[in-house]
Amino acid sequence: MSALLDIRNATLKFGGVVAVNDLSFTVEEGEVYAIVGPNGAGKSTVFNLISRFYDPFSGAITFDGNNLLDRKADEVADLGIARTFQNIELFEHATVLQNLLVGRHRHRRTTLVEEMLFTPRVRREEKRHREAVEEVIDFLDLQPYRNKMIAGLPYGVRKVVEVGRALATGPRLLLLDEPASGLSVEETQDMRWWIDDIRKQMGITVLMVEHDMGLVSGVSDRVLALADGAKLAEGTPAEVQSDPAVIEAYLGAGAA
């Protein structure tokens, strides 16, 4: 069985700084794969490589057999990859519902003229998109916020809305950039159940960057530890946490 996402020998340099250094890993269909590492280890950079925000200096990235490096940033969603951002990038002056509906953009089947005339076919399609979005709203318990503007929502809710918008695109691979950062203990707990359900009920593969080791060991099948843009250790959460190189990178030499 070939992997869903395959990153091979990826290297990215910003001037003289090597952000990602000859990194290779694969994510299998149906698993939750977490990337951990100290600040500046290159975790978010890996995400930005996959979502085609950056071009790697060298190396290959394939998704389900497609060469991702051939695609532009706006074509990545069409392949079935969705992501969230560390610092939340929602459409601020729109409601929760509208944000999720933008997620349906890639499923658009109707033409501009049909949409202007609001033909029966457009109405049917619109209904279909709305139903898909309502499913996501139910799944993430967002009903109370459906028609609220993003700009007025608390941080924890926005974080969930962003996951919802990514789910609305109907992805096969979901990239979560620090889903628990800034969340309270209860909210983090909720996020943990949702990630579990996203994998089990929706069958979506999850790749996440996360600092909260409780969350990482709770939901992940495999963990990759990065330091200075290179692979430090890979394995089950327990294996990675007890790896001497990882402990040294986190706590400094001598702590082990």
Added chain:
Amino acid sequence: MEVLQLLVSGLANGCVYGLIALGFVLIYKATEAVNFAQGDFMMLGAFVTLGLTNAQYMDLPFWVAAPMAIAIMAVLGYLLDFFVLRHLFGQSQTAVVILTIALGFVIRFIAGAIWGHEPQTLESPLAVGDLRVGGVVLGMADVAVIIVTVLLTLFLYQFFQRTKLGLAMQAASQNQMAAYFMGIPVRRVQGMIWGLSGAVAAVAGILFASKGAIDPNAGLLGIKAFAAAVIGGFGSLPGALAGGLIVGVIEPFAARYLAAGYSQIAPYALLLFVLVFRPHGLFSQVRTKKV
């Protein structure tokens, strides 16, 4: 009764300002750049229509010429973005501002070279006759301008609310990065917004030319439209239209009731007031970021 007449002619002028302001805001929202050539777009749209329909040029029927001119201006807007502005992606805002100012000069020069610098009148069926309601005499052109603007506004509202492309344009203007990862081709959408603002400018031009003579310098009233956009709150489409109407209505009343020297500055005095007391504009969507 005089008040009503002043109001209608003010509203008609205001519609033209509002449509130009709409062009400013469309492009500003999508690309965070201000197109200072928007007034000259309007002038060019008027001259293209004039060139297609007036007897001494191509003599096409007005109802053929007007849609053609709108389409030509839309294509021109798109191509301008494709060949010129897209290459400035990532440059400073100042570069874009200077470029669009220069573009305005170029358009004015080209229009003068093709159609001459003398004022000309568009042979427009909108410009015929007066409408008498009770004791009030209203110019047909003024009434037509107001009706067309209302229709265009409804059309744009429908476009932005109902169509996926309209939604994609809103998304791209609110958060480019997120729009990319929702599968929206942001740069192409931005090009389409330039096209849309070209088309809106053409409509404004046709309406403006239906009300009076035009010459290549007509685009300079873009300055007033810019003031209108700021008064309405740069970044709000309904605000741009409302700002245009406010500036349009203030002018004839100031001319009627203020001393001659002061009437010209009335719109700008209002602009100053708005900037002092509501710096984000009257209809702004901008909220102060809370940290």
